[in-house]
Amino acid sequence: MDNRPIGFLDSGVGGLTVARELMRQLPHEEIVYIGDSARAPYGPRPAEQIKEYTWQLVRFLLTKDVKMIVFACNTATAVAWEEVKEALDIPVLGVILPGASAAIKASQTGKIGVLGTAMTIQSDIYRTKIQALSPEMQVESLACPKFAPLVESNNYQSSLAKKVVYETLRPLVGKVDTLVLGCTHYPLLRPIIQNAMGQDVKLIDSGAECARDISVLLNYFEINRSRSLEKTQHRYYTTASPLAFREIAENWLGMAIEVEHVSL
Amino acid sequence: MDNRPIGFLDSGVGGLTVARELMRQLPHEEIVYIGDSARAPYGPRPAEQIKEYTWQLVRFLLTKDVKMIVFACNTATAVAWEEVKEALDIPVLGVILPGASAAIKASQTGKIGVLGTAMTIQSDIYRTKIQALSPEMQVESLACPKFAPLVESNNYQSSLAKKVVYETLRPLVGKVDTLVLGCTHYPLLRPIIQNAMGQDVKLIDSGAECARDISVLLNYFEINRSRSLEKTQHRYYTTASPLAFREIAENWLGMAIEVEHVSL
Numbered sequence: 001m002d003n004r005p006i007g008f009l010d011s012g013v014g015g016l017t018v019a020r021e022l023m024r025q026l027p028h029e030e031i032v033y034i035g036d037s038a039r040a041p042y043g044p045r046p047a048e049q050i051k052e053y054t055w056q057l058v059r060f061l062l063t064k065d066v067k068m069i070v071f072a073c074n075t076a077t078a079v080a081w082e083e084v085k086e087a088l089d090i091p092v093l094g095v096i097l098p099g100a101s102a103a104i105k106a107s108q109t110g111k112i113g114v115l116g117t118a119m120t121i122q123s124d125i126y127r128t129k130i131q132a133l134s135p136e137m138q139v140e141s142l143a144c145p146k147f148a149p150l151v152e153s154n155n156y157q158s159s160l161a162k163k164v165v166y167e168t169l170r171p172l173v174g175k176v177d178t179l180v181l182g183c184t185h186y187p188l189l190r191p192i193i194q195n196a197m198g199q200d201v202k203l204i205d206s207g208a209e210c211a212r213d214i215s216v217l218l219n220y221f222e223i224n225r226s227r228s229l230e231k232t233q234h235r236y237y238t239t240a241s242p243l244a245f246r247e248i249a250e251n252w253l254g255m256a257i258e259v260e261h262v263s264l
Numbered sequence: 265m266d267n268r269p270i271g272f273l274d275s276g277v278g279g280l281t282v283a284r285e286l287m288r289q290l291p292h293e294e295i296v297y298i299g300d301s302a303r304a305p306y307g308p309r310p311a312e313q314i315k316e317y318t319w320q321l322v323r324f325l326l327t328k329d330v331k332m333i334v335f336a337c338n339t340a341t342a343v344a345w346e347e348v349k350e351a352l353d354i355p356v357l358g359v360i361l362p363g364a365s366a367a368i369k370a371s372q373t374g375k376i377g378v379l380g381t382a383m384t385i386q387s388d389i390y391r392t393k394i395q396a397l398s399p400e401m402q403v404e405s406l407a408c409p410k411f412a413p414l415v416e417s418n419n420y421q422s423s424l425a426k427k428v429v430y431e432t433l434r435p436l437v438g439k440v441d442t443l444v445l446g447c448t449h450y451p452l453l454r455p456i457i458q459n460a461m462g463q464d465v466k467l468i469d470s471g472a473e474c475a476r477d478i479s480v481l482l483n484y485f486e487i488n489r490s491r492s493l494e495k496t497q498h499r500y501y502t503t504a505s506p507l508a509f510r511e512i513a514e515n516w517l518g519m520a521i522e523v524e525h526v527s528l
Contacts, residue, residue, distance in 0.1 A: 098480075216362075216476075217484060220355075226396065226397065227368075227397055228400070
């Protein structure tokens with residue numbers, strides 16, 4: 001039993017898709033969320049810089065006395081997860097392995113598409129992890145550098161979003177039966193992505209898969225929060241404007257929240 | 265990636281219910297199974313003795329170079345899991361927390377029944393774990409000392425089994441909406457237990473829940489077996505008669521297997 005909160009980090013608001021799924025599955029767990037929106041997206045940045053920023057987010061969460069850290073960001077997971085996991089003595093969970101594993105289970109044809117930021121696709125981590133588990137899988141990777149900014153700017157339901165998604169995904173249409181949303185921002189674009197790809201394509205939300213794994217790890221490490229503590233007081237921090245963060249977050253989470261600005 | 269097998273231990277054949285579920289979920293993983301049928305059931309034995317026997321099983325599995333150990337036995341989990349988990353540097357998974365957690369999620373009325381061996385019920389571990397997570401849950405525990413021997417003697421489909429199950433469960437009928445099968449032998453009696461309790465009662469198979477968790481931990485610790493290794497060569501060991509073990513095991517697993525006798 002451990003009543004401390006779970007820490008979530010992301011380059012911006014995308015990790016809220018993981019947080020929302022965790023709240024749905026484990027409503028008694030408490031969350032501390034930090035989004036580095038001032039420096040989002042991480043995708044086009046050099047690996048060393050992403051690593052440095054990620055460590056800043058990790059150190060911030062540690063000051064909040066978290067019992068576990070969730071890398072609710074594919075780019076940060078691709079670049080820094082293994083290093084941080086080795087260095088800390090609390091569990092550190094990334095979104096990539098749960099997503100890769102779910103994609104293998106879902107695919108019937110063995111043809112899997114992966115969407116991600118420039119860095120995630122360049123790191124080729126999904127292909128590496130998927131083919132390590134299951135070498136006969138064919139992986140088509142596609143960088144979608146315009147997707148995360150659409151979400152960060154709260155334009156993810158706009159006609160511009162539809163146009164960008166349709167154009168970007170064209171090379172993949174008809175080529176895969178399973179598509180990994182390899183960036184936690186992308187579930188906000190899910191309806192458009194599903195329409196662009198066709199209804200038969202299975203979309204894998206790495207963040208939702210990750211939320212399921214959190215529950216198992218809380219059990220394994222015996223660090224669940226007691227359900228007798230009825231009230232949860234989630235806390236949200238952003239390195240950019242709290243107002244902009246709150247607008248997207250409240251719309252996505254369907255509840256009123258308070259957001260604090262923080263300088264790292 | 266780690267192509268070594270997963271070790272399973274049980275007082276006898278009951279843990280095969282967990283192994284079967286793992287084979288279904290992760291058919292490319294390899295299993296080494298040890299059942300201590302010569303000294304089954306563990307339930308009525310003193311805690312110190314169960315701990316000693318469990319350590320013998322653990323040490324045997326370590327000689328087979330396993331990458332993870334699954335306590336596919338509630339009694340051993342209740343008595344020795346925490347100690348063994350602390351002592352080893354490979355992951356050690358028990359069946360009780362996955363079962364307790366699933367029961368909380370399944371129950372609508374908050375009235376949960378728990379069946380187990382004398383030792384599991386005496387340890388009160390399910391009530392402790394369930395109420396730690398969710399204090400308002402009411403737990404009705406019932407020791408079923410006659411159940412595991414019915415399975416070990418391959419009489420689990422007999423009319424005797426039906427009589428024993430109906431008589432034993434009578435005090436619980438109508439009192440709970442969820443019932444934990446808190447001994448890995450009990451899923452073999454599942455159809456009879458379900459009839460005795462009524463079709464509306466949700467039966468929680470701790471072993472099946474545990475198998476789901478194994479998959480997550482293999483990901484977290486990055487020790488999956490490659491799916492390119494097509495053939496699995498599961499190995500089964502028993503401290504009693506290989507013939508008797510094989511008869512039950514082949515019937516339950518639905519495949520031909522080889523069983524080796526081992527002295528601990």
